[in-house]
Amino acid sequence: MTVTDVLICALGALALGSALLVVSTRHVVRAGLWLVVTLGALAGCYLVLTAELVAWVQMLIYVGAVVVLLLFAVMLTRAPIGASDGLDRSRWPAVLVGGGSAVALGALLVEAFRWSSIRPPAPGTAERIGAAVFRDWVLPFEVLSVLLLAALVGAIVLSAPRRS
Amino acid sequence: MRGGGLAKGLAITLRTMTRRAHTAQYPDVRPDLPPRSRGVIALFEENCTVCMLCARECPDWCIYIDSHKETVPAREEGARARQRNVLDRFAIDFALCMYCGICIEVCPFDALFWTPEFEYAEYDVRELTHEKGRLREWMWTVPPPPPLDANAEPSKEAAAARKALEIEA
Amino acid sequence: MGRIVIELLLRVAGALVAFLTLPLLVGQLEHKAMAHMQGRLGPMYAGGFHGWAQLVADGVKFVQKEEIVPAAADKTVFRLAPAAGLLPYLLVFLLLPLGPGLVGQALDMGLFVVLAIVGVGVVGMLMASWSSANKYSLLGGLRGAAQLLGYELPFVLSAASVAMAAGTLSLPGIVEAWRPWWLLWQAPAAVVFFVSGLAEIRRPPFDMPIADSELVFGYLTEYTGLRFALFLLAEYAGIVVVSALTTVLFLGGWKGPFADHQLGWLWTLVKVFAVSFVVIWVRVAYPRLREDQLQRVCWLVLVPVALAQLVLTAVVKVVL
Missing domain, CATH: 1.20.120.1200 (NADH-ubiquinone/plastoquinone oxidoreductase chain 6, subunit NuoJ)
Structure with a gap:
C-alpha cells in the first residue's frame, strides 16, 4: 500500500x-x-x-x-429547511438499476484487466491533453462542439418569446 | 460623451480624497461655535429683579423662580424703608426647555443670555434642572456680541448715551 | 524528504500569514481611503495613530459577540457556510506567485486551478443564504448565484486570452512570458477580467446579493459574531485575490522598472495594493447596479468584448 x-x-x-x-x-x-x-x-x-x-x-x-x-x-x-416527506422516490427500481449497472461495470472492468498491472501514463498536463484533443481527436472534438452549438441554439429558440 | 460620467465620478472622489476632511474631531478639538449659538441659557443673577416675566412667558413653564422680600432700611432720616426682591431659586429645566429664547427676549433687565456652551448632558432626566449657581457660572462663557457692520446704525443704548452726553454738553 | 516537508510547511505558513495580514491591510485601506473620498477621516482612535488597529479591534469585538443561530435554520449547514466561503480563497493564496520562485505551490495549471477554486466559493454563499431560513437571505443568495453564473463566463474567457498569449497556464509562466506592450494588447481583457472579478467577489457596484438598502444584508443577514467576521474576511481576501490575479495576469506580476529578481515581491505587492485601491475607489464612486443592468453589462458588454479579445489574441499570436 x-x-x-x-x-x-x-x-x-x-x-x-x-x-x-x-x-x-x-x-x-x-x-x-x-x-x-x-x-x-x-x-x-x-x-x-x-x-x-x-x-x-x-x-x-x-x-x-x-x-x-x-x-x-x-x-x-x-x-x-428540514426533512421533506413524500419525496417521489421509487426506491426498489432505483436500487435495482443503480446496483445492477454498478455490478455490471465492475464486472466489466475486472473481466477486462484481471490482475494485469498497467504502467501509469505520463501525468495529464494541459499540454498533453491539448495535443491529444487538437491533433489526434480533432474531428470528434469539432463534432462535439457542433452538437453543443446546436443545443445552445435550441435553448435560445425555446426560451425566446413567441411572436403571435 | 457616453460613459463620461464614469470618469467624472472617479475624478470627483479622487479629488475629494486629496482635500482636507470635513470631520470635526469634537472631543479632541473644541468646535468653534458662532457667538449667537443657542447652546444653553445663562443667568446674570445680579441683574435679576424677580419680575417673573421670563417664567410667565415661557411656553413650556420650565423656569422655576422662588424669592422673598427683604426690607431695606431707610437711607435718610425720615425716609420710608424700601422693600426689595431677593432671588432664592432660579432654575431652568432643560429637559422641558425648547430653546425658543423667549425668556431672553422678554427679560427687561438683561439678566438672561445665550451661551454656546453645550456640554451639560446628565445621566438622569431629573438632573437636567439646573439651578442658579450653574446658570450663573455659564455667564462666563457668554461671548461678547459680534461687532456691528461698518456703517451700521449704532445700537439703541449707544445712541441714547451719546444723545445724553450731547444734551449735557 | 525532511527538507522537502520543511520547505512545504514554510510555504504553507507563508501563504497563511499572507492570508491573515493582506486582507486586513486592504480592509484598513478601505476604511481610510473611502473615508477620505467622502470627506471624512475614518477610524482615528484604535491603536493610537490614525486608527491603524481598527480591524484588530473589530476582530476582538466580533469574537466576544454572541453566536446566534436562528431557530428555524438548518443549523449544520448554517455553521459550515462561512468555512465553505472562506476556504477557496485560502487555497488560492497558496498558488499566487509573489516573486520569481516565491510561490506557495507552482502548478502547471495554476490559472485553471485558481479559476476553478474561485468558482467554488459560490457554494458557501448558497449554503449561507438557504440555511438562514430568511427570505432576504434566500433572495440574496439567488441573486448571487445568478450573478456569479453569468460573470464566470467573461472572467474565464478574459483569463483564457492571456493564457493563450503566454502559451501556458502556469501563473509564474504567464508572468515570465509577459511583456510591457501586453498592457495595450490585453487591455480589453484586463478591464473585463477586473470588472467580472469585482462581480465575482460581489463588491460594489455589483453587490446586489448583499444590497443592504433592499435586502437587509443579503445572505449575511442572520450571521453574527465570529462567523460574520469570517464572511467579512472572505470579502477582503477576495479583493486581494482578484487584485493579485489581475496583477499576475495583466500587469506583469513581479516585473518592475528595475531589480526584478531582488525586489520582485515588492513590485507584486505594490501592484496588488494599487489594484485593491481601484477596487475601493470604484466602490466609492459608483452606485449599485440594478439586477437587469447587472445582467446586461455581463452578457451584452463583457462577454462580447472578451470574445473579441480572444479573436484578437489569436490573430496576433498567429501573425507573430
Missing part, C-alpha cells in the same frame, strides 16, 4: 458515502450539497491519478457551475 493507494481508497470511500447520502437524504438542498462533496472527492481521485486537467475541469464545471445551477433551481422552486 503506497500513499497513492491510501489516498485513492479514502477519496473513493468519501465519494461513495456522500453519493449514497445524496440519494438517501430527505433534505432536498442537503442532497445537492452532498453532491458537491461527491464531485469534489471524485476530482480528488482524478488528481491522485495525475489527471490534473480533468480534476480541475470537474471542479470548475461540475461543482462551480452545474451543482450551483442545480441548487439555484431547487432554491428557486421549493427548498424547505
Whole structure:
C-alpha cells in the first residue's frame, strides 16, 4: 500500500458515502450539497491519478457551475429547511438499476484487466491533453462542439418569446 | 460623451480624497461655535429683579423662580424703608426647555443670555434642572456680541448715551 | 524528504500569514481611503495613530459577540457556510506567485486551478443564504448565484486570452512570458477580467446579493459574531485575490522598472495594493447596479468584448 493507494481508497470511500447520502437524504438542498462533496472527492481521485486537467475541469464545471445551477433551481422552486416527506422516490427500481449497472461495470472492468498491472501514463498536463484533443481527436472534438452549438441554439429558440 | 460620467465620478472622489476632511474631531478639538449659538441659557443673577416675566412667558413653564422680600432700611432720616426682591431659586429645566429664547427676549433687565456652551448632558432626566449657581457660572462663557457692520446704525443704548452726553454738553 | 516537508510547511505558513495580514491591510485601506473620498477621516482612535488597529479591534469585538443561530435554520449547514466561503480563497493564496520562485505551490495549471477554486466559493454563499431560513437571505443568495453564473463566463474567457498569449497556464509562466506592450494588447481583457472579478467577489457596484438598502444584508443577514467576521474576511481576501490575479495576469506580476529578481515581491505587492485601491475607489464612486443592468453589462458588454479579445489574441499570436 503506497500513499497513492491510501489516498485513492479514502477519496473513493468519501465519494461513495456522500453519493449514497445524496440519494438517501430527505433534505432536498442537503442532497445537492452532498453532491458537491461527491464531485469534489471524485476530482480528488482524478488528481491522485495525475489527471490534473480533468480534476480541475470537474471542479470548475461540475461543482462551480452545474451543482450551483442545480441548487439555484431547487432554491428557486421549493427548498424547505428540514426533512421533506413524500419525496417521489421509487426506491426498489432505483436500487435495482443503480446496483445492477454498478455490478455490471465492475464486472466489466475486472473481466477486462484481471490482475494485469498497467504502467501509469505520463501525468495529464494541459499540454498533453491539448495535443491529444487538437491533433489526434480533432474531428470528434469539432463534432462535439457542433452538437453543443446546436443545443445552445435550441435553448435560445425555446426560451425566446413567441411572436403571435 | 457616453460613459463620461464614469470618469467624472472617479475624478470627483479622487479629488475629494486629496482635500482636507470635513470631520470635526469634537472631543479632541473644541468646535468653534458662532457667538449667537443657542447652546444653553445663562443667568446674570445680579441683574435679576424677580419680575417673573421670563417664567410667565415661557411656553413650556420650565423656569422655576422662588424669592422673598427683604426690607431695606431707610437711607435718610425720615425716609420710608424700601422693600426689595431677593432671588432664592432660579432654575431652568432643560429637559422641558425648547430653546425658543423667549425668556431672553422678554427679560427687561438683561439678566438672561445665550451661551454656546453645550456640554451639560446628565445621566438622569431629573438632573437636567439646573439651578442658579450653574446658570450663573455659564455667564462666563457668554461671548461678547459680534461687532456691528461698518456703517451700521449704532445700537439703541449707544445712541441714547451719546444723545445724553450731547444734551449735557 | 525532511527538507522537502520543511520547505512545504514554510510555504504553507507563508501563504497563511499572507492570508491573515493582506486582507486586513486592504480592509484598513478601505476604511481610510473611502473615508477620505467622502470627506471624512475614518477610524482615528484604535491603536493610537490614525486608527491603524481598527480591524484588530473589530476582530476582538466580533469574537466576544454572541453566536446566534436562528431557530428555524438548518443549523449544520448554517455553521459550515462561512468555512465553505472562506476556504477557496485560502487555497488560492497558496498558488499566487509573489516573486520569481516565491510561490506557495507552482502548478502547471495554476490559472485553471485558481479559476476553478474561485468558482467554488459560490457554494458557501448558497449554503449561507438557504440555511438562514430568511427570505432576504434566500433572495440574496439567488441573486448571487445568478450573478456569479453569468460573470464566470467573461472572467474565464478574459483569463483564457492571456493564457493563450503566454502559451501556458502556469501563473509564474504567464508572468515570465509577459511583456510591457501586453498592457495595450490585453487591455480589453484586463478591464473585463477586473470588472467580472469585482462581480465575482460581489463588491460594489455589483453587490446586489448583499444590497443592504433592499435586502437587509443579503445572505449575511442572520450571521453574527465570529462567523460574520469570517464572511467579512472572505470579502477582503477576495479583493486581494482578484487584485493579485489581475496583477499576475495583466500587469506583469513581479516585473518592475528595475531589480526584478531582488525586489520582485515588492513590485507584486505594490501592484496588488494599487489594484485593491481601484477596487475601493470604484466602490466609492459608483452606485449599485440594478439586477437587469447587472445582467446586461455581463452578457451584452463583457462577454462580447472578451470574445473579441480572444479573436484578437489569436490573430496576433498567429501573425507573430
